[in-house]
Ligand SMILES: Cc1cc2nc3c(=O)[nH]c(=O)nc-3n(C[C@H](O)[C@H](O)[C@H](O)COP(=O)(O)OP(=O)(O)OC[C@H]3O[C@@H](n4cnc5c(N)ncnc54)[C@H](O)[C@@H]3O)c2cc1C
């Protein structure tokens with residue numbers, strides 16, 4: 356099995372204050388810490404598990420800045436064979452269809468059986484890039500997958516639906532599968548792997564290398580336009596419990612018991 | 618022009634609520650655009666769904682064919698391409714559901730349609746559609762405009778609004794399937810029902826829910842202590858069940874369970890929309906999170922903005938004391 360796995364570098368904004376920057380169309384990311392997108396971490400593990408079971412290769416693709424190299428090397432340390440990083444600010448990476456076009460261009464013309472992506476990026480959350488990528492490549496797909504069974508020339512993909520119901524579909528290869536979190540237990544990169552990863556190939560590509568023009572993947576070629584970013588007004592009717600942590604705990608406990616909430 | 622089409626969604630013999638929600642939004646938009654609403658239904662033996670949908674839309678266009686007994690993105694895509702080319706709606710809405718996200722992006726690419734995913738609201742400004750979506754897990758909103766020509770495509774977030782009561786008597790039109798043969802490269806195999814565990818959290822009166830903020834498995838002891846003090850059952854966010862701190866059947870949210878306890882205490886949960894969708898039926902929600910901007914606070918009745926590791930043990934202690 357020759358597998359490509361797409362990984363995105365995303366900020367951890369779960370506890371960070373997010374502020375819109377001066378352009379009004381982006382956020383100030385200077386204080387964020389970044390890492391591999393959650394679902395992509397599972398996708399890397401799945402690709403490596405398939406390679407361990409069936410043989411073959413795992414090639415990592417990331418579209419992002421040079422800072423993403425650390426995260427790419429980690430994926431290589433876990434069992435990736437080589438990597439490509441698309442680094443070109445002319446690509447409108449906020450439009451998932453443009454991202455898909457660029458990722459597809461990096462894959463086209465090469466031999467492969469499977470492309471894995473995450474099912475959702477934590478920052479943009481379009482849940483669209485993988486399925487768009489499949490269409491760009493002209494191959495079938497299965498989205499939101501929590502189990503992959505590799506068979507001869509095809510896979511059985513277990514799609515996780517609302518309520519945890521599983522829809523099993525059979526898809527012929529080559530195909531794109533978007534991976535849902537929880538599909539496996541992502542490993543830690545072994546020390547030896549980390550050392551070896553430094554020697555593995557990591558190609559950096561611009562749109563010219565992908566035979567794409569700025570009209571195709573740039574903001575001008577995008578069929579949607581982001582007008583403005585803004586911080587939504589948080590409408591909370593919650594009663595805010597004030598005080599030192601211990602006081603808050605006591606006040607809340609008392610409310611639960613005396614307020615008949617239990 | 619100005620027509621708004623909605624792809625009705627159904628699974629395992631039931632129409633899904635997102636269909637009515639989208640038609641409710643579509644009716645408001647069509648009124649502003651001066652068009653009408655059309656529900657598109659693909660299925661097999663779905664006359665009754667067509668009748669239900671007619672209560673929400675001006676017209677129901679439906680294909681009733683054994684080829685559509687079960688959802689298959691590839692077959693749906695082929696039919697929708699035909700229908701969109703034929704009817705040229707202004708806007709085509711598909712649910713931002715596990716079905717919709719498996720279909721819409723490919724349809725958009727094939728038809729070169731302007732496409733925006735996970736839209737939770739659409740406004741009309743100067744006669745133009747303005748979809749709104751979120752970034753950074755709900756911390757930022759963005760207003761969008763479509764460029765280029767209609768038809769435009771969006772996936773619309775589930776439970777963004779409440780469906781109206783049925784008030785229309787739409788015309789029902791059955792059409793021949795534009796797809797004549799089955800396809801080989803993607804095949805539906807079967808449905809597998811979700812696992813059942815020892816405790817059915819959908820029936821629990823008191824629930825304590827944990828999220829990634831709890832950090833490590835070993836911290837669950839502290840949570841269990843709190844749970845013991847008030848006889849609560851434990852559940853969690855997807856992050857918590859993925860990490861293995863709780864079994865999968867304890868996951869709350871769209872891909873887990875929908876719960877309706879008297880009391881729901883969310884500890885270290887940010888409140889992603891997929892999680893919040895599963896807890897809206899709770900009578901009282903207490904949220905403990907040190908990020909004041911965490912979306913969980915938008916649905917909470919009581920907010921404790923603080924470090925859970927300082928709050929939870931003390932809360933357990935006080936509860937034990939109060940309850941003797
Ligand atoms: C198709 C799909 C379906 C999904 N279905 C579900 C679902 O059913 N249920 C679900 O829950 N999710 C679901 N998700 C995932 C969802 O998008 C979120 O990723 C997930 O809910 C996040 O879990 P969390 O809140 O525990 O973690 P995070 O979002 O990482 O939040 C952790 C929170 O803990 C707080 N915190 C950290 N440390 C402390 C501390 N010491 N004291 C106090 N607070 C602290 C942080 O401020 C943060 O708000 C789904 C995703 C997809 C793509």
Ligand SMILES: Nc1ncnc2c1ncn2[C@@H]1O[C@H](COP(=O)(O)O)[C@@H](O)[C@H]1O
Nearest residue numbers: 361362418472473475476481482483484
């Ligand atoms: N810039 C990128 N580089 C590599 N992969 C990406 C990029 N953007 C999106 N993806 C992949 O597409 C998936 C879904 O992203 P999204 O459609 O934004 O939710 C992610 O989990 C990644 O696997």
